[in-house]
Amino acid sequence: MSDYFDPQNEELLQDFFTEAGLQVEALESNILVLENDPTNQDAIDEIFRAAHTLKGAAGTVQMTELSEFTHRAEDLLDCIRSDEVAVTAGLVDTLLQAIDVIKAMIDARSEGRVLDQDVSELSAALAAAGRAAESPSAGSGGTEGGRVADRAGGDAAFRGDAAAVAVKRISEYDLLELREAAGEAGPVICLRVEFNEDNPMNTVGGIQVYTALRKRADVLKTEPDFDALYEDVFHPVVEYYVVSNEDSERLASAVTISDVTTQVTPLPVAAGEEGGLTTLVGEAGAAEAQRSGATPATELADSPGLSEPEVALEELEIASEEGAETEGPADAVPRAEAIKPESKAEAEARRKVSGSVLRVDSKRIDDLLNLVSETVINKASFNQLSNGFGELLAQLQERREQHDELVSELFESVPDFLERAARGEAAKDLRRELIAAHDRLSGLFDPFQNAFKNTVAKYRNTAQNLGRITGELQEGVMRIRMVPIAQLFSRFPRLVRDLSRSLNKGMRLKIEGEDTELDKSVIEDLLDPLIHCVRNALDHGIETPEERRESGKPEDATVALSASNEGNMIVIEIADDGRGIDVEAVRAKAVERGLLHPSKAISDLDAFNLIFAPGFSTAKQITNVSGRGVGLDVVKRQIEKLNGELSVWSVRGKGTRFTIKIPLTLAIIHGLLVRVGKEMYVIPITSVIESHRIKPADIKMLDNYEVFNVREDVISLLRLNRLFKVTTNENPEYLFVVIVGSGEKKMGLIVDSLIGEEDVVIKPLRDHYTNAPGIAGANITGDGTVSLIIDVPQLLELGLRQEMEQRRKMEGRIA
Amino acid sequence: MRTKQDFPSINERSVSGVKEDGSPYRVLVVDDSMFVTKQISQILTSEGFEIVATAGNGLEGVERYKELYPNIDVVTMDITMPQMDGVTALEKIIDFDKEACVVMISALGKQDLVKKSLLIGAKNYIVKPLDRKKVLERILMSLQQ
Numbered sequence: 001m002s003d004y005f006d007p008q009n010e011e012l013l014q015d016f017f018t019e020a021g022l023q024v025e026a027l028e029s030n031i032l033v034l035e036n037d038p039t040n041q042d043a044i045d046e047i048f049r050a051a052h053t054l055k056g057a058a059g060t061v062q063m064t065e066l067s068e069f070t071h072r073a074e075d076l077l078d079c080i081r082s083d084e085v086a087v088t089a090g091l092v093d094t095l096l097q098a099i100d101v102i103k104a105m106i107d108a109r110s111e112g113r114v115l116d117q118d119v120s121e122l123s124a125a126l127a128a129a130g131r132a133a134e135s136p137s138a139g140s141g142g143t144e145g146g147r148v149a150d151r152a153g154g155d156a157a158f159r160g161d162a163a164a165v166a167v168k169r170i171s172e173y174d175l176l177e178l179r180e181a182a183g184e185a186g187p188v189i190c191l192r193v194e195f196n197e198d199n200p201m202n203t204v205g206g207i208q209v210y211t212a213l214r215k216r217a218d219v220l221k222t223e224p225d226f227d228a229l230y231e232d233v234f235h236p237v238v239e240y241y242v243v244s245n246e247d248s249e250r251l252a253s254a255v256t257i258s259d260v261t262t263q264v265t266p267l268p269v270a271a272g273e274e275g276g277l278t279t280l281v282g283e284a285g286a287a288e289a290q291r292s293g294a295t296p297a298t299e300l301a302d303s304p305g306l307s308e309p310e311v312a313l314e315e316l317e318i319a320s321e322e323g324a325e326t327e328g329p330a331d332a333v334p335r336a337e338a339i340k341p342e343s344k345a346e347a348e349a350r351r352k353v354s355g356s357v358l359r360v361d362s363k364r365i366d367d368l369l370n371l372v373s374e375t376v377i378n379k380a381s382f383n384q385l386s387n388g389f390g391e392l393l394a395q396l397q398e399r400r401e402q403h404d405e406l407v408s409e410l411f412e413s414v415p416d417f418l419e420r421a422a423r424g425e426a427a428k429d430l431r432r433e434l435i436a437a438h439d440r441l442s443g444l445f446d447p448f449q450n451a452f453k454n455t456v457a458k459y460r461n462t463a464q465n466l467g468r469i470t471g472e473l474q475e476g477v478m479r480i481r482m483v484p485i486a487q488l489f490s491r492f493p494r495l496v497r498d499l500s501r502s503l504n505k506g507m508r509l510k511i512e513g514e515d516t517e518l519d520k521s522v523i524e525d526l527l528d529p530l531i532h533c534v535r536n537a538l539d540h541g542i543e544t545p546e547e548r549r550e551s552g553k554p555e556d557a558t559v560a561l562s563a564s565n566e567g568n569m570i571v572i573e574i575a576d577d578g579r580g581i582d583v584e585a586v587r588a589k590a591v592e593r594g595l596l597h598p599s600k601a602i603s604d605l606d607a608f609n610l611i612f613a614p615g616f617s618t619a620k621q622i623t624n625v626s627g628r629g630v631g632l633d634v635v636k637r638q639i640e641k642l643n644g645e646l647s648v649w650s651v652r653g654k655g656t657r658f659t660i661k662i663p664l665t666l667a668i669i670h671g672l673l674v675r676v677g678k679e680m681y682v683i684p685i686t687s688v689i690e691s692h693r694i695k696p697a698d699i700k701m702l703d704n705y706e707v708f709n710v711r712e713d714v715i716s717l718l719r720l721n722r723l724f725k726v727t728t729n730e731n732p733e734y735l736f737v738v739i740v741g742s743g744e745k746k747m748g749l750i751v752d753s754l755i756g757e758e759d760v761v762i763k764p765l766r767d768h769y770t771n772a773p774g775i776a777g778a779n780i781t782g783d784g785t786v787s788l789i790i791d792v793p794q795l796l797e798l799g800l801r802q803e804m805e806q807r808r809k810m811e812g813r814i815a
Numbered sequence: 816m817r818t819k820q821d822f823p824s825i826n827e828r829s830v831s832g833v834k835e836d837g838s839p840y841r842v843l844v845v846d847d848s849m850f851v852t853k854q855i856s857q858i859l860t861s862e863g864f865e866i867v868a869t870a871g872n873g874l875e876g877v878e879r880y881k882e883l884y885p886n887i888d889v890v891t892m893d894i895t896m897p898q899m900d901g902v903t904a905l906e907k908i909i910d911f912d913k914e915a916c917v918v919m920i921s922a923l924g925k926q927d928l929v930k931k932s933l934l935i936g937a938k939n940y941i942v943k944p945l946d947r948k949k950v951l952e953r954i955l956m957s958l959q960q
Contacts, residue, residue: 012857015850049895053848056922060854060944074924200923200942207930208939232926257939258952 016061018359019053020106024099025490026050031095032493038087048077054102066105069119072126073098085129094125096494188220189248190267191240196259202234205260209240212255217244358520360480368476374469381462388455392448399448406441413437474668474759478519482664485563485572486514488523492534492561499538506545506555507538512562518570522662525642526572529635533574533658534559536632541578541656551653553577569644570664575657581650583607608648612636640793643669643686669762671779671789673755674738676720677728680787681751682760682779687792689739689746691754696731708737708748715739717748718795723774728752745796762789774798831955832864834888839865840958841886845876845904846893846920851945855891855920858947859954873899877907880915889958890917892937894928902932909936918957920945 027050033043051074058067073095079085101119108115191213195205206222206229213219222229223239244251248266256264417430489511500507518526542548542557549555560575586607590596595613602610612632632646639646644662663669663686671682672691692710699706699717706717717737721728729752737748760779776791833839842864846852849871856866867883870876873896880890890908894901901919908915919932919940929940938957941950 012850012854015853019848019850046897049847049897052895052922056943057848057850059922060850201921201926201929201940203926204929204933204940207933211933211936230927230930257956259949 013061016057017106017110019057023050023054023057024103024106027054027099027102028096028494029490031092031099032497034087035089035092035497044077044081048074048081051077063105063109063114065114065119066102066109069098069105069123070102072123073102076126076129079129091129094122094129097122098126188241188243189217189251191242191248191251191255192237192265192267193240193255193261194237194263195235196262197234197236199259203232205257206235206238208257208260209238209255212257213240213242213251216246216251216254217242358481358483364476364479368473368480371469371473371476375466375473378462378466378469381458381465385455385459385462388458392452392455395448395451399444403441403444406438406444410438410441478664478668479517481520482517483520483523484514485516485518485523485570488518488527488530489514489561489563491527492530495531495534496538496559499535503538504544505538505542505557507542508556508558510558510560510562512560513564516563516565516570518563518662519664522570522642522664525638526660526662529638529646529660530561530572530574532632532635533660534561537574537576537578537656537658541576541580543579547579566661569661572660572662573657574660575655577655580652580654580656581608581611581648582652586610605649608650611648612646643684668759669789670757671760672738672757673781673787674720674736674749674751675753675755676724676751677726679724679726680755680781680785681720682758682787682789683738683740683749684776684789684792685757687740689741691739692737692748693734694737695733696735699735710739710748713746715746715748717750719750720790721750721752723795723798740792740795747796749790749795760787760789831951832859832862839863840888841865841867841883842954843868843870843876843879843883843887843890845870845873845879845890845896845901847871847896848893851893851920851943854945855950858945858950862951864954872896873901873904873907876901876904877911880908881911884912888916889954890915891941891954892917892919892932894919894921894925894932902928902935905932905935905937916957918954 027047030043030047030050033040034047037043051070055067055070055074058064058070076085076095080087080091085091101115101117101122104117105115193205193209195202199205210219210222210226210229219240219242221241223241224235229235229238240255242251252264252266255261413434417434421427421430492511493509496507496509537559542559543551543553545555548557558577560573562573562575564571583604587596587602587610590607590610590613591598593613595610596602612635636646639660639662642662644660647659647661648656649659650656669682670685672685672688674681674683690710692708694708699708701707702714702716706719707714708717709715715737719730720726721730732752736751736754738751738754739746739748741747758781760781762777762779764777765775774791774795776789776794779787779789781787840863842859844852844855844866846855846869852869856869860866867887868879870879873892875898876890876892877899880887892901892905896904905917905919908917913936915936917932917937919929919937920943921929921940922943929937932940939953941953
């Protein structure tokens with residue numbers, strides 16, 4: 001189709017995929033809007049526009065299956081837009097299914113393959129949904145409904161007829177009328193224009209020529225008439241009766257438009273010629289004129305001419321049916337063939353394209369650019385400083401030489417002075433003389449010192465600037481990675497809708513704070529836990545409509561998704577107005593599962609937290625939505641992996657609220673640097689509770705655990721040197737204990753010393769190291785050494801396990 | 816194109832996107848699809864045209880046009896766009912500048928709107944999917960009219 005498109009043009013392809021994603025999103029969200037408000041014209045327009053753009057783009061990148069299918073959907077949408085089809089739940093279902101197929105097609109393409117799923121059934125469903133409304137109007141001449149059928153049919157019919165051009169005469173009366181209209185403006189000219197049928201918009205040609213003529217001449221009449229030209233039908237030949245002072249050849253060249261017209265023949269009209277004007281008109285053109293209710297041509301036609309259009313019309317209708325049926329497959333076959341020879345390399349190229357794309361506000365990039373220019377200036381200052389230091393060094397050397405010279409002079413003069421002293425000269429005079437001679441020595445280094453001071457001050461200044469700029473750069477780059485959480489939330493309307501249908505519960509989804517921004521990597525990892533929470537809320541949290549009615553709540557439940565900033569954390573809440581958590585049921589279940597001792601009294605909060613315990617599920621029945629017992633504990637773990645926390649609060653009968661708190665970004669953390677032996681470790685500051693300096697004697701033993709008393713608490717201790725097998729002095733005068741914790745668990749880590757706090761950039765460990773227990777990643781410190789970052793939650797588990805093991809060994813030894 | 820960079824051709828290809836005085840034709844691209852905008856830009860800049868501005872919807876397009884006028888030679892205008900569609904934008908531009916050279920960009924199936932645009936005063940139209948040859952041909956044709 002397009003010889004411009006180059007499959008290697010990755011930049012374009014990438015843009016296509018990005019945009020296709022957006023279009024699909026727009027489609028989906030607006031269809032959901034439409035479902036709730038079927039008359040929302042904006043939503044309909046938006047849907048139509050998105051589908052249309054998608055179709056066009058897909059055509060350009062030669063994804064024919066996608067553009068064909070989207071075209072089907074668009075046809076149906078067109079019917080909706082023109083109010084021919086009412087929006088029903090069934091229709092929305094069909095549309096959503098179609099969107100799923102479109103999504104699958106795009107996904108398949110982004111992986112470099114073509115979706116091989118059979119979509120004919122859905123295509124048929126789309127067509128059927130559209131046709132339901134068309135059938136009544138199709139009888140009225142077929143101009144309203146069946147746009148595709150019409151177009152295809154028209155083409156097919158004309159293909160046969162356009163060649164057979166018959167001669168037709170125009171009556172005297174007609175001519176008279178024309179001349180009257182022309183008045184004295186100039187001679188009447190007839191331009192006979194043949195149109196190129198292969199032009200993709202061949203039905204526009206008539207108007208295009210009309211507008212081209214309009215500038216140069218008065219168009220008196222066209223044949224077929226203007227209204228017919230405006231119809232969406234192709235006319236192979238159109239005659240324009242114009243009056244103009246320009247000569248006919250010039251007019252003819254003005255309307256010769258490549259691709260649109262094939263031939264333009266000016267036919268001068270001689271006034272008063274008997275027998276009328278002899279011109280050629282395609283039969284099909286006449287047929288068209290009749291079809292669209294534009295009658296002058298046929299009214300005036302001879303009787304054989306009258307019957308022929310009728311025949312043509314019949315043929316046309318038959319052809320149009322055939323056309324409608326065969327258009328899809330007939331079109332698809334040659335295109336499918338065209339796709340096949342796609343080489344493997346090409347497919348590879350497409351696969352690469354599907355990498356993740358980040359859309360960034362250009363202002364953020366500008367800010368960065370600004371900072372970069374500052375760093376360049378900064379670099380220049382450093383260069384200057386380095387030159388300055390070089391000069392200083394030279395100066396220093398020079399001064400030293402002078403100094404050495406002076407000193408040796410001094411030494412040389414010493415015997416002389418001694419001699420004079422022995423001769424009995426006054427010491428006072430000698431001293432004066434000595435000072436006078438070597439006065440230069442004392443102030444020799446002063447200029448150097450001043451220059452050095454200056455340079456050091458400049459250096460300090462520049463370094464400070466560098467610090468500020470890097471800080472801002474870091475922030476700026478982080479901001480680039482920030483994307484609004486709307487990207488994530490936008491998936492939920494569909495999810496909630498589908499679930500509410502499959503669960504037969506009426507639901508409203510409320511979304512708040514979708515502008516809140518979050519690191520892209522975090523957003524990606526948040527999807528699964530969020531989906532899980534929402535499903536959980538819908539399935540377990542919300543009662544059936546009957547139960548809701550009984551308890552006097554509105555039948556439609558509300559689920560609210562909200563996001564907000566809280567310091568450098570993001571808080572995401574999933575709240576429902578369902579039945580709330582049944583504390584008693586949770587207790588009973590926990591006891592049954594052996595998670596809780598029957599006699600232990602727990603607070604409500606503790607009970608709520610029990611639902612995060614592995615293997616806990618209070619749903620009596622397993623539904624296909626949730627409740628396989630691998631629920632919230634997985635969610636909790638996923639959230640903790642993101643350095644976040646998950647908590648739940650519930651009021652019986654009123655509803656439940658899940659709260660997820662996660663740090664804004666994962667790539668840079670604030671860490672506490674500690675030293676163990678020669679190694680440096682980083683402990684994320686968010687999990688550090690406090691630190692202590694203790695004497696080895698403060699460590700107490702409790703059941704073979706090393707423990708340590710902090711105020712009222714007993715904290716078990718873990719020696720990092722033992723865990724990581726680092727040799728170090730285990731009995732120094734003082735030990736440092738860093739108390740870390742996440743959630744309820746706390747633990748003291750024994751380290752050799754604390755170095756300080758610093759922002760560290762997390763570098764992931766290579767794949768074969770990721771199993772290093774207790775290590776979350778690595779960091780390169782200012783002096784280039786590598787320090788490992790401690791994974792506190794893992795360490796809490798690890799320490800516990802290791803100590804259990806040690807204890808078992810000890811017990812073995814005793815026995 | 817890479818080979819051209821490596822071995823500069825002696826016979827410099829003449830480009831069609833420049834006026835007789837050697838200055839480039841200045842183009843305003845109005846399209847809500849970033850993808851199409853880029854495509855048009857690539858095609859035109861390769862022929863020496865200068866894309867002086869782009870706009871994401873009709874409203875923005877009209878504003879741009881008024882801002883840049885008269886330093887603009889041709890506008891490519893998408894038909895379906897949010898906020899203000901291409902036909903309305905075309906009307907506004909023609910209201911503002913009768914001589915404006917606007918080329919409509921339309922997908923198949925928008926014949927009625929294309930006709931309307933032509934009647935309003937669009938110089939020509941281009942059908943999506945865009946074809947390099949057609950795009951250049953039609954834009955140049957509109958400019959020479």
